[in-house]
Amino acid sequence: MMDITTKRKYPRFSKDCEVRFKVLDFEDMPLNEMSYSGETVNISGGGACFKSESRIADDSVLALEISVPDVRQSVVAIGRVVWVKENDDGSFENGVEFWWLGYRGEDDEPTAQYGATTTE
Numbered sequence: 772m773m774d775i776t777t778k779r780k781y782p783r784f785s786k787d788c789e790v791r792f793k794v795l796d797f798e799d800m801p802l803n804e805m806s807y808s809g810e811t812v813n814i815s816g817g818g819a820c821f822k823s824e825s826r827i828a829d830d831s832v833l834a835l836e837i838s839v840p841d842v843r844q845s846v847v848a849i850g851r852v853v854w855v856k857e858n859d860d861g862s863f864e865n866g867v868e869f870w871w872l873g874y875r876g877e878d879d880e881p882t883a884q885y886g887a888t889t890t891e
Contacts, residue, residue, distance in 0.1 A: 781816035788814065789838040790821045794831050795849075809865075811837065818850065818868045826863050827852050833867060836875065844874040 788811040809823035814837070827833070829852055837846040850867040857863055 783813045783815045785813045786811055786839070788840065790819070790835055791838075792821075792823075792833045792835045794827065795834055812864060816869075816872070818853075818866065819848075820864055820866050822858075822862050822864055824862055826857070827855060827865050829853070829855060832870075835867070846872065847875050848872045 790809045790811055791807070792809070793806045807823060807825065809821045812820040812822060814820075819835075819837070831852045833848075833850055833852065835846075835848045835850060837848070839846060848867075848869045849871040850869045852865055853868050854866040855863055
């Protein structure tokens with residue numbers, strides 16, 4: 772059986788980062804306010820796992836803003852929820868695959884840093 776770590780395209784880092792996110796509704800696209808918040812369990816160039824108080828439906832598309840300690844700009848991303856796990860305490864862990872990844876520059880406008888990952 773293949774070890775799952777050998778399948779990963781990007782290394783994962785266990786890092787506690789504040790995450791603000793909004794489930795995108797393509798009928799209502801404003802991204803000026805993030806509706807929910809959570810904290811990362813781990814993060815990589817291809818996605819993240821983060822905890823939230825509410826359940827997010829599988830295949831939901833999210834706009835995320837991730838505040839990384841000791842980094843001046845926030846990471847901004849568009850991603851898809853690929854799995855959700857309920858914890859014993861009633862919180863949820865959400866696995867998100869990044870489609871687009873960038874950073875929020877000094878002028879407070881999201882700026883593309885590089886394209887998103889491939890879907891496998």
